[in-house]
Amino acid sequence: MLAGPGKGAAIGQRNDISSAFPCEKMHEAPMPESSLVMMVNSIGPVVLAVLLAVLGSSWLLPRPRGRFVSGGVTAWIAAAVILAVWSYHRWGRPTLELVGSVLFLLFASAALGGGATLVVQRNPARGAIAFAFAILGVCGLFLLLAAPFLMAVTIIVYAGAIIVTFLFVLMLSQTAGPSDENDRSREPLLGGLAGFAFAGLVLWLLHISSLGNGSTLVRAVEWGEVGRQNQTERVEGRADVDEDREENRSGGTTPSGITPQTQKELLTVLTNAERQKLREALRRLDHAEEILAGDLRQEREKRIGYFETVKDLVIQVVGAAREDEMGAAREGTLSERLVLPVHATEASVPLYRSDPQVRAVMAQVQRVRATNWRTFKHIESQFLSERPEKASMEREVQLLRQELLVLLGYGETPARTVSNLGYVVYSEYLLAVEVVGVLLLIATVGAVTVAQRHTGERE
């Protein structure tokens, strides 16, 4: 899954990470100068989508003389499809894994569908319900972004409080029968144009800024003696993206003459095989926890057996990629691959990224590496000792597990973001919290005062 933002970053460390994803997108050479036409062509789909959306909205927004529902819905769905295809074409698949992509599509559809329904729904109560669905979709997206606290807060505040208040006000302001406000729109064409044109402009902005963003990467990729083909396997899913990028590559070469293929390989953090090994290690660790749950004295052999396996697996990934040695305290494959190759040999495939995100991961890995070995030693001593301490062993196992997760790129679980968020909010933004609290109090009092019925004195 996706790695959450590191805690180090949360405690104020400026890591300047610009991507948590291990994969870098492929980019082409900087745009040729005569590219206004090209630019216009490249955003043609956006313009088409905006026009279709405007058309659909002008058909769907409430009108006194009836709405052309089927046409409008068709237009909107067409616009959404065009947009999805274009963004997929432009920026690649949204996530690494299938599940992630499907979930993203689902939640995005819920959000956009709910929003669309809210905009065109005549009955305001139904509109409120559609809004609730939109909130749920957005909350799902928050979850995908490793922000569970935001999800919870949004659901509580919006779907819980605000929508209910809306419904209360709806009940208190009943209008019977068809009424102007529900069955008419103010300037549907111009309003739709303003809204969707603005959205289209933002999309165009995204398009432009994503074009130029990879340039830093190109400059930063300076290879020393580079060129060797990475013998590791490709990470799954990259192939599709590569194919789509065929025309975008436009034959541009990097300064150092590395083929794009190699580049992509080089930019991976972990190979698939390593990933599998780490996962296996994790599984063994889970078993190790089971072992630890039981009586330690009896199961000593099993303990050692499991630990050995784990150790093997982990060391294989973390310790050394070379088959030859164990790498007692030396830098292993991973760090080598992540560091500028000072002393790179043919066997090692140096990997370097100026990407601050990766550098942070790298630093973390270094730390993990440092502690990992100590942890190993500790666990080993514990596992292999005569009288193991259960609590400390459990703790060590947990620690190892988390470090492996970090290596896997999972980092910390999304649940940690809650505590990180609390950390940040209550340290750096304490004053803002207090102020917002007072603001909410004032708003409450104000709302009550404003909505009071003035009995006796009529204005």
Added chain:
Amino acid sequence: MSELMNLVWLILILPLAAALAAALMVPARLGRTLAHVPLVVACACAALLAVTILSQWSRIPSGQILSQAGTWFAAGQLQVSISLALDPLSATMLGMITFISSWIALFSAGYMAGERGYARFFAIMSLFVFAMCGLVLANNFFLLLGFWELVGLCSYLLIGYYFHRPSAAAAARKAFLVTRLGDVGLLLGIFWLWKLSDGQTDLTAVFDHVVRHRPASGEIDLACLLLLCGAIGKSAQFPLYVWLADAMEGPTPVSALIHAATMVTAGVYLVSRCAPIFVLSPTAPIITAWIGGGTALLAAFLALAQTDLKRILAYSTVSQLGYMFLALGTLGAVHPGMAVVAALFHLLTHAFYKALLFLSAGSVMHAMGGVIDLRAFGGLRRLMPITHLCFLCGAAALAGVPLLSGFWSKDLILDTVIAASEQGGAYSGGYYLLLLIALATALLTAFYSFRAYFLTFWGPQRIPAEAGEYAHESPPVMTIPLIALAAGALGAGILLEPLTHVLSRFLATTPTVQQAAQLSLTTEGQVHFDWTVALISTVLAALGIGVAGLLYHRGEPRQLPAILEPIMALSRRELYVEAVYQAIIVRPLEGVAFLAKVCDGALSGTVRLIAALPGMVGQGFRVIHNGLVQFYALAMMLGLTVLVAFVLLRVAR
């Protein structure tokens, strides 16, 4: 000598102080009853001072005192100083002005009693007296011009005294504008004289310089004619006489003082003052004579059939002013002293009897409740005996009944014209013709003056409805001035000139007259009394009086003799002069004014259009603000979208 000058300054300042006092009284309640006091007191004191000056004339050695009070303004070569000159000419005028105005002030205290704006009247009258005194005393052309304009202003204010009446306001405007036309000529003449005299503006300096350096005769002609323009305008000669008849819209004391005795004589005074240069000019005097003579006859003709008593008197004033100009027109041909004396003598006597006639008319009007139309009343001789007798004295003096003042002054003018026709050289025939015109005018004068007399005081007694209970003799405050002026009308003439030659001897000592006398080619200083002409004029006067009595002694006849009918009809229509002026002058000017208004309208319309453009644009854009929140949000979002698209395009490139 300096005390005399101080008295002169005092004469000047007293009416001004009275004007200020009366003006301050305007808002006060006292002003409604006591505003006449400053004027009467000031005029009386000024008259006494003038008499004092005249009586102490022997103390002036050179015949003139000049007093300079400082520089008014100076700009480059132009230096204007406040300088006054007291010489016999100005002293005579001063005496006449102050004397007449004090009686008229007294009269108007009674006449204007109860009027709205009582204090305003006296304030402006006082200001007028001040300005007139300043005019005759001024020794600087620009100062003279200033006072000239000031009397014009006072005349405007007083003609338009009843400004609520549209006819009065129109008459005031007309008077001001018509005299303005003449004033343009006066201004140009002053500038021309300034140039001719190499930058002098004081009268004495200008005359000295011109006499010494003798510019070309054409240049002097131009100067004299330009000055004459101003005189024509102010003294209501042809063609600028049309304002005087309408000026009768003002209160009767105003007509008496301003439009009979003083302001209209300012033109005569100006020409008399400028005698030196008029003598030097070859053509200006004869032109003056013809203008004067022609106007006299024309005005007398116009006065024949008028039905408004004051209008008759107004045209009569124009006619008599024509006589004065005729007298001045002999400047080149006879001894300048004679011409000036003749004009001034007639001016003095005319002041007396015309003021008397106007005040009598005012008394009648006061009794008749404001009606002055001859057709509305009649046979008042028993109702208003004092007024009747005074009017008779004035009418007789006007007609030239022998031994009365008018007879003597008119005869002096005729004698001067005869002398001019004998000595005039190239223009002798012209002067002879003018003599005949003057005699014809005398006949007409007698006729119309007694027509007015008979229609007013003879015939069946008719009192108009407006009179109500007011039809009684005027109170003493109004009749005493009448009696005083009647005394003057009867006796002033014989006392001043024919036997004693007081006036001519006095005026002959005027420096400017002496200067003119030196320039003139004639040497004859004294005018002989021509018995023939006197007899002819007496016969004509008797004829005129007789015909008038015959026709009108029983009031308005039902039918006039057939001979006189067309004449009277033409006269009634005032020879259609108004219509002619309207067509020739007024309509084109109105057209020009309309064009100017159109251009101005176009300009201001353009400016207004430009000023209105933002408003119109805003009005167009106002539709956007329809108060709908969603519309505003939509507009904002569309704008933001455009902006972001623009920025992205720039970035992407």
Added chain:
Amino acid sequence: MIGLWHFLAVSAVLFGLGLTGFLTRRNLITMFLCAELMLQGVALNFAAFSRFHAQMYGQVFVVFAVAVAAAEAALALALALVLYRQARSMDVSVWQSLREAGVPATVDLEPLQIPEVAQEEEEVHLPPAGLRPLDSCTEEHAGV
């Protein structure tokens, strides 16, 4: 950055949908819901960036944004209630009084199609047991 862009795309489309709804719908409730939808899009955006920058600050922002959204929703709904009480309608177009003087009010000219409401059949009202029905009916009287 694989993955980030897709989330951002979803967020952008959510925002655009919410914006469209806010600008076009006239019911106050629906308008506010669309505004909340916009906020959701933004929250998703922040969460995605937080994830892909491996920092917590994005999520912190989302927490505060949600808190403020809750406060705003409370007040907005109170105001909607008050507005409804004033105008007896939840139509936002009722409130146009801040328009420029001289600009006429915007009224809807097209009539709404009022669907034919089927007349509810009158329920048969049975009298309490033991009493004769008062109405004369064609059926036989039950019982006595």
